[in-house]
Amino acid sequence: MTTHTRRSALRLLLRGTAGALLVPPVLEALVAEEAEAKPPRTQSPVEPVPVQFNYKTILGNDQNWDQYHSLQVMARQYQALARYYGGEASLTIPEDAAIRFVKDAGIKGVLHPVQAPRKPHMEIVSQKRRGNTIEQVIGFDLIKYIRRDNQELHAIAEAVTKGYQTPEENAQALLCFVQTVVDYDHNKIANIDKKGPNADFVRLPVQTLIDRKGDCKDTSVLYASLLLAAGITRPAFIFYQGHVNVGVQLDFASKPIQGMPEDMYLDGFVDHQGRRFYIAETTPERPMYIGRLMVAQQGQPIQRVKVIQ
DSSP, X not given: OOHHHHHHHHHHHHHOSSSOOOOOTHHHHHHHHHHHHSOOOOOOOOOOEEEEEEEEEESOSOHHHHHHHHHHHHHHHHHHHHHHHTTSOOOOOOOTTBOSSEEEEEXXXXXXXXXXXXXXXXXXXXXXXXXXXXXXXXXXXGGGGOOSSOHHHHHHHHHHTTTOOSHHHHHHHXXXXXXXXXXXXXXXHHHHHHHOGGGOOOOOHHHHHHHTEEOHHHHHHHHHHHHHHTTOOOOEEEEETTEEXXXXXXXXXXXXXXXXXXXXXXXXEEEETTEEEEEXXXXXXXXXXXXXXXXXXXXXXXXXXXXXX
């Protein structure tokens, strides 16, 4: 019996003459024969990608190295002042949110690419009624791109936060990792500008790390996933016009990061549903403090906050 004939027989046996379900004794043998004739579907194996991440991080996880790096930073600052007063160079105005005392770090391992969803995860952002019609604004549902149980992300979060003592330090170390490992994807933005909103997409967290580039959506999803992997619960996505940040529900005001100036005022926060979320900007390619607005962010109105349960 050919495969085509077997399939036809199965359809006839299951349908019957009056649409009733018939189960004759020969059915099991036909099913077994059909399964044997049709090989099981197999997916091509995903090749692991070896990675090595060299990044900047905060002080606080190694007292001896922290002191060494602090002395290096101060030495560079004194050299810059000496060149300025000697007429050899000009002083640059530092970014308000930039972390002055940072050190080099690195981790390596392998990552397995994860297939992106066939259809983008979308949600209704807002809607208005105009007469008899309802106008809806549709946007990406970023929470559905978060990966909570990915063991490779858990391993990265553990390595990046090793040695730090507080959840605030862990959150800042993870942000420094994202900021200095992932470059801003200017080509993606240019393509969206050229082809329109339908050309937009969101990378899954592991893919952002493999590509080492992304826009604010990609890096925010990555950072939120790493926070959850590190046990820092209930972060939030903070949406602006055409931009998104991550809100971290920790106490950075009373538990400052090591090296933070004593007079630094944390102006980057939003109070939502009785909780305070400190704003983490994921896109700069240098370490920035959580809770301190960059110059470009100051005065930008927040449109909505979505807590990640």
